[in-house]
Amino acid sequence: MSTRLPRVGHGIDVHRFGEGTEVTIGGVVIPHDCGLVAHSDGDVALHALADAMLGALALGDIGKHFPDTDAAFKGADSRVLLRHVTGLIHARGYVIGNADVTVLAERPKLAPHILAMRERIAEDLGVAVDQVSVKATTTEQLGFVGRREGIEAHAMVMLWPS
Ligand SMILES: Nc1ccn([C@@H]2O[C@H](COP(=O)(O)O)[C@@H](O)[C@H]2O)c(=O)n1
Numbered sequence: 240m241s242t243r244l245p246r247v248g249h250g251i252d253v254h255r256f257g258e259g260t261e262v263t264i265g266g267v268v269i270p271h272d273c274g275l276v277a278h279s280d281g282d283v284a285l286h287a288l289a290d291a292m293l294g295a296l297a298l299g300d301i302g303k304h305f306p307d308t309d310a311a312f313k314g315a316d317s318r319v320l321l322r323h324v325t326g327l328i329h330a331r332g333y334v335i336g337n338a339d340v341t342v343l344a345e346r347p348k349l350a351p352h353i354l355a356m357r358e359r360i361a362e363d364l365g366v367a368v369d370q371v372s373v374k375a376t377t378t379e380q381l382g383f384v385g386r387r388e389g390i391e392a393h394a395m396v397m398l399w400p401s
């Protein structure tokens with residue numbers, strides 16, 4: 240990188256509901272009355288986070304690194320993609336300072352799964368659990384999230400030179 244200063248990144252992802260009996264969010268498989276439509280496992284939270292990490296170092300986005308036209312990523316475990324992105328960050332001399340992820344969903348109820356999400360993300364980023372925040376909010380029945388058409392996630396990350 241041209242400078243050795245801390246960097247911040249931001250990412251957003253959306254997946255719509257479709258056929259299925261479970262959703263995968265933050266690396267946690269949650270039984271649900273439908274699934275999320277995606278080329279990979281549709282983990283909106285991890286996709287938003289990976290985009291934030293890539294954005295922090297201006298490395299593009301996950302669509303560039305893991306094209307949805309590539310059969311190799313069909314049904315992919317997004318934790319594997321996230322670990323790959325962590326490797327890219329480390330290779331450029333950075334470590335994750337902290338990450339903050341917000342999931343917008345009317346359903347399913349995410350609160351019982353938040354700690355497990357934080358633990359899995361921390362493992363994949365190579366950091367302590369207290370460096371990873373995951374939050375959930377409804378949108379008070381407004382918009383596509385409120386109509387239960389899909390789930391949205393936002394993420395911010397701070398990277399430190401190692
Ligand atoms: N899918 C969700 C959405 C929200 N929560 C938790 O419920 C609380 C209240 O949410 P509001 O949208 O009314 O702010 C909040 O503490 C969320 O953590 C949830 O568990 N699952």
Ligand SMILES: C[C@@]1(CO)OP(=O)(O)OP(=O)(O)OC[C@H]1O
Nearest residue numbers: 277278279286302305306307312
């Ligand atoms: C993750 C990838 C890769 O299989 O596919 P999807 O699961 O469809 O997810 P999206 O958020 O559209 O991001 C980029 C994709 O290339």
